[in-house]
Structure formats: structure tokens, C-alpha cells
Amino acid sequence: MLQITSIVLVLLLSSFPHLPWAMLNLTLPSAHPDPEFVAQEVRRRVNASVFRREMLQTTQRDQSSSPLCFTGNPIDDCWKCDPDWPNNRQRLADCAIGFGQYAMGGKNGDYYIVTDSSDDDAVNPKPGTLRYAVIREEPLWIVFPSNMHIKLEQELIFNSFKTIDGRGANVHITGGGCITLQYISNVIIHNVHIHHCVPSGNTNVRSSPTHYGYRTKSDGDGISIFGAKDIWIDHCTLSHCTDGLIDAVMGSTGITISNNFFSHHNEVMLLGHSDEYLPDSGMQVTIAFNHFGEQLVQRMPRCRRGYIHVVNNDFTEWEMYAIGGSGHPTINSQGNRYVAPSNPNAKIGDSQVTKRLDSGDGEWKDWNWRSEGDVMVNGAFFVSSGEELEVKYEKAYSVDPKSVDLIGQLTFHAGALGVGGRYFSSMVSCFELIADFPAGPAILLFTRPFSTLLVLPIFFPRISCLCYLVLQFGPLILIH
Structure with missing residues (x-):
């Protein structure tokens, strides 16, 4: 022994520290009329936040020795610089950027305090539980008074206009499901751990105060976005789920995935149902300031159709590829750091950031995939295609350490904050x-x-x- x-x-x-009705979303939500404008707006707000930080450093250097608030991350700088943010939590709803910037969540609604971590009844949930809150018809801003581990028995089906706000507590959501956003709109999920999600179903689950129905077996996604719009997922830590950590399919659009930390997973993120599903052509997703960490294999994301803006993320190794796609998606990669696998026995293909799936060279050469200002480390390389064939590596981004420092600064607090x-x-x-x-x-x-x-x-x-x-x-x- x-x-x-x-x-x-x-x-x-x-x-x-410790709109009163739900919107029904059709399978083809309206796309933003000018996706390039949204991408430029993200860059503008990042630059403005960095500029404010530099100005404060200059003006306050001789005035105060206290730490400065501004970090250059426009989302965090929007709310964290308010010392009274615990009493002004709904300010967070004004801080989103990108395609999901119109997600209201539970703004202007009542606060709901989760006091019961149990999940014993998916049809008749008890008041005080998280499930009881997310199925309500009215807007709600959902908070947690203490650390909490919520082990779901079945998938947690949301209604529209809800915010999960885990700031100030250490909140973990695990178990069956886990989170399902189906044919709804205006949801914010902020500062929670989502992990070890497994398939569930073949039983009745309530989705609103007036409706419950039979649910077939779920995939075991961390967050499943299905025909939904105006969704913002920010500062969450996701890992160890059976299927995807985040999947957005069936015409979902208006989504921002920001400041999250992903690790220990195979198929990280799927955007788009199938190559043949035409409504996903209107899908628009912003992926910003995330840290794709250790032991990730592929799909960061895997895109089918749609317009995907990947901006200022930190990719620290992958086993197969980082960004993949099929079905003619448009992928706009800007200001990211891609660190190829360090395994000396890895094939050269493992150093490639991109992977075209289910297609030959003659098919994907017209797909619009571009890299602009990305930093390639350890032999990583991005294969562009479409109208802009040459990879745009600006000198300040490829060799100047300032751009690498900026990535570290923007993603330093990725994942759930606090304990x-x-x-x-x-x-x-x-x-x-x-x-x-x-x-x-x-x-x-x-x-x-x-x-x-x-x-x-x-x-x-x-x-x-x-x-x-x-x-x-x-x-x-x-x-x-």
C-alpha cells in the first residue's frame, strides 16, 4: 500500500463583497445592416479605452500613487471604475460591445436574489431557486448573496430579458443540460463558472410560468443558443462539458462572447447549424477579449455561414486547430495572439490557425477569411482567402511587444472574477x-x-x- x-x-x-413580456424570436432574426460598422465600433471603443488609460497614467503619475482604474478593456472599464458598482449593477447592460451590444438582459427589471441552490423539480421549481427566476415572463436581474454550486437535474431553459449576475460571489453551474436559450432574446450571462455539463432530458421541463413540455435528450452543452438573438456572455469560466462549451445555431444572431476563459475541452464553440441551413447566413457573432487556455483541441470557433468577428483574443495552444469553418462563413480576425502547440513532434498542420472543413481548395478559395494585425507565435500561421488574399501583418503587431502586451492586458481578467x-x-x-x-x-x-x-x-x-x-x-x- x-x-x-x-x-x-x-x-x-x-x-x-458580499419590458414586461418575453419576445419570441423567429428562426431568421434580422441581421445588422452594416457588419463592418460594428467591427469598426469595437476597434474604436478599444482604442478610446486604451487612450484614456494612457492619459490617466500621464496626468496622475505625479498626483497619486493609487492604482489606476482603466485597463484598456472597454467592457471592464465601463463598469469596474465605478466604486459603487454593487449598488448600480444594471449599469453592466450598457457595457456590451459588438454584435451583442443591444442585449438588455434584465435591465429596468426587479432584482431577484437566488437563496436556494437546489434544483429538485424542473416542472414546478421552488421560489428562491435559479430555475424559478429564469422562466419568469418579466425582466429580472438575478444575483447571488453568497457562493453557490447549482447542480442542475435538467437543462435550465431561459425566458427573455434575464441577466445572471454572479459578481461578488463564486457561482458554479453544473449537471444536466446546462443552459438553454431557445427562441428568446435579451439575455446576459455574467461572471459564473459553467462546467461538467452532461446530457439530460427525456422528461418534462418548464420554460415559462404557463408552459412546460417534454424535452428529448440534450447534448450536454455548457450554453446552447438556439434561434435566439441579442445575447451577451461575459466573464464566464467554461470547461469539461460533454458537447460544446457554447453552441449558437438555428438562426441565432446578435451575439457577443467576451472576457471568458475556456479550457479542458475538445469542441469548444460551434456557430451555425449546418452548411445547408440558410438562415444561419444572417448570423453575426463577436468574439472578443477571451482567453482560450490549456487543453483545448478545436472549434475556437467552428463556423458555418454567418459573419464572425474574432478580435483581441489570446489563443494559447490548440491540438488540432483554432478557427475552422465550412459553408462559406466570413471570418474577420483582428488583433489576436495565436500561440501554436509547443509539442516538438506536432505536424506542421497543427501550427495552422485555420482549418477549412468538408471542402476542397477550389471551394474555399472564395471564402472571406482575413487576418489583420494578428500576432503569430511559435510558428503559428493563418491561411487567408477570398477578396484579400495577403495576410496583413503590421509591424507593430508582429514584432512590437506593445501589441503583445496589449493582448495580455485586455485578456488578463478573462473568466469569472474574484474567488x-x-x-x-x-x-x-x-x-x-x-x-x-x-x-x-x-x-x-x-x-x-x-x-x-x-x-x-x-x-x-x-x-x-x-x-x-x-x-x-x-x-x-x-x-x-
């Missing part, structure tokens, strides 16, 4: 490794305002995984 060592790991974590943060997925994976032993309970967890104490009896061979946690989160004390 292997010797078991009791280890006390102290993790020092940051503290934290848990962007490294939660790595921590979960390690906990799964070191906690699976026959000697008894795996983890004793004690939460304090400024720290978390975990007592982990582990096998010696698993010490390397524990050391990873120590390096990331705090000092190690051994007890013999």
Missing part, C-alpha cells in the same frame, strides 16, 4: 486526480473571508499535481 501523506494547502485568495477565477478549471482537474483514493474523504474545505484551507490526503505520485496548485495559489506546509 502506498504511503499516504497528509498535506495542508493554504490558498490565499482575493476577498470580495475561483480563471484558474479554477486547472484546480478542478488536479482535485479530481489527487482526491480519488480509497482512504476516505477527499477534501475538507473551510472558507474564510481572505483564505481557503484544504486538507488533502494524497498519494505521493500525485504530488506534482498538488505542487501545481501550490505554485498557482499559495504556500505549502507538510505535516508528517
Whole structure:
């Protein structure tokens, strides 16, 4: 029998403060009449936010030693610079950029406080639960008074005009489903962890106060967007789901996916139902300021038809490809950092950012895929096509470290903010490794305002995984 060592790991974590009708969306929502304008607006707001930060650095350098608020990320700078944001939470609805900038969520609606983390009844949910809130007809701004782990029994079907606002708490959504946005509009999902979502269904699930129906088996997506519009997903941490982390299909449009942290997954993001589904030609999605992290394989995103703006994201390695597509999508890649796999045995194809799927060279050469100002690292390369054949690598973006520093600055806080943060997925994976032993309970967890104490009896061979946690989160004390 292997010797078991009791280890006390102290993790020092940051503290934290504790339209009345639903719109029915058809399968072909209206597309923005000028997608180029939306792309330019994203660039304008980024530049304006960076300029404000530089001006503040200049004017305040001799006036104050306090840290500056502005980071250059226009979304975060919009609300985080208000010291009273906990009392002005709905200001967040004014901070979206890109194609999903018109997502109102529950703005101007009542606040709903989730007090019950259970999910025992998908047809008649209890007041106080998250499920009870998201199916209401009226706009609601949904908040959490404390840390919460909500393990869903069935997919969580939203009604229109809802905001999930996890700021100030460490909120995890796992289990069956998980989140379904089907034929609705105006939803904001902000600052939650979504992981370990598995298929569910073959039972009745309520979707509104007046309707429930039989649901067939779900795919196990983290977030499924189906025929929906005006959707904004911001500052979420997503990993470990059965199918996609985020899928947007069946004519969904007006979507912004921003400031999220993705890790530990195969098929990350699907945009578009199929090559033959013509309504997806009107799909418009902005993917901005996200960090695509460790152990991702493909689909960051995988696009079918539509107009996809990929701007200022950090892609830190992939196993197959980063951006793929079929069915003649338009992909506009601007100001991203692409880091190719570091595996010395990897084929040259693994260094290619792009992959055309289910098509020959003669078919995809007319597809409009362009790279502008992207930073290619470790041999990464982007194959452009369409009207602009040459890859536009501006000198300031390809070799000037300022552009690389800007990417790090824009994506530094990607993922859920506060306790848990962007490294939660790595921590979960390690906990799964070191906690699976026959000697008894795996983890004793004690939460304090400024720290978390975990007592982990582990096998010696698993010490390397524990050391990873120590390096990331705090000092190690051994007890013999």
C-alpha cells in the first residue's frame, strides 16, 4: 500500500463583497445592416479605452500613487471604475460591445436574489431557486448573496430579458443540460463558472410560468443558443462539458462572447447549424477579449455561414486547430495572439490557425477569411482567402511587444472574477486526480473571508499535481 501523506494547502485568495413580456424570436432574426460598422465600433471603443488609460497614467503619475482604474478593456472599464458598482449593477447592460451590444438582459427589471441552490423539480421549481427566476415572463436581474454550486437535474431553459449576475460571489453551474436559450432574446450571462455539463432530458421541463413540455435528450452543452438573438456572455469560466462549451445555431444572431476563459475541452464553440441551413447566413457573432487556455483541441470557433468577428483574443495552444469553418462563413480576425502547440513532434498542420472543413481548395478559395494585425507565435500561421488574399501583418503587431502586451492586458481578467477565477478549471482537474483514493474523504474545505484551507490526503505520485496548485495559489506546509 502506498504511503499516504497528509498535506495542508493554504490558498490565499482575493476577498470580495458580499419590458414586461418575453419576445419570441423567429428562426431568421434580422441581421445588422452594416457588419463592418460594428467591427469598426469595437476597434474604436478599444482604442478610446486604451487612450484614456494612457492619459490617466500621464496626468496622475505625479498626483497619486493609487492604482489606476482603466485597463484598456472597454467592457471592464465601463463598469469596474465605478466604486459603487454593487449598488448600480444594471449599469453592466450598457457595457456590451459588438454584435451583442443591444442585449438588455434584465435591465429596468426587479432584482431577484437566488437563496436556494437546489434544483429538485424542473416542472414546478421552488421560489428562491435559479430555475424559478429564469422562466419568469418579466425582466429580472438575478444575483447571488453568497457562493453557490447549482447542480442542475435538467437543462435550465431561459425566458427573455434575464441577466445572471454572479459578481461578488463564486457561482458554479453544473449537471444536466446546462443552459438553454431557445427562441428568446435579451439575455446576459455574467461572471459564473459553467462546467461538467452532461446530457439530460427525456422528461418534462418548464420554460415559462404557463408552459412546460417534454424535452428529448440534450447534448450536454455548457450554453446552447438556439434561434435566439441579442445575447451577451461575459466573464464566464467554461470547461469539461460533454458537447460544446457554447453552441449558437438555428438562426441565432446578435451575439457577443467576451472576457471568458475556456479550457479542458475538445469542441469548444460551434456557430451555425449546418452548411445547408440558410438562415444561419444572417448570423453575426463577436468574439472578443477571451482567453482560450490549456487543453483545448478545436472549434475556437467552428463556423458555418454567418459573419464572425474574432478580435483581441489570446489563443494559447490548440491540438488540432483554432478557427475552422465550412459553408462559406466570413471570418474577420483582428488583433489576436495565436500561440501554436509547443509539442516538438506536432505536424506542421497543427501550427495552422485555420482549418477549412468538408471542402476542397477550389471551394474555399472564395471564402472571406482575413487576418489583420494578428500576432503569430511559435510558428503559428493563418491561411487567408477570398477578396484579400495577403495576410496583413503590421509591424507593430508582429514584432512590437506593445501589441503583445496589449493582448495580455485586455485578456488578463478573462473568466469569472474574484474567488475561483480563471484558474479554477486547472484546480478542478488536479482535485479530481489527487482526491480519488480509497482512504476516505477527499477534501475538507473551510472558507474564510481572505483564505481557503484544504486538507488533502494524497498519494505521493500525485504530488506534482498538488505542487501545481501550490505554485498557482499559495504556500505549502507538510505535516508528517
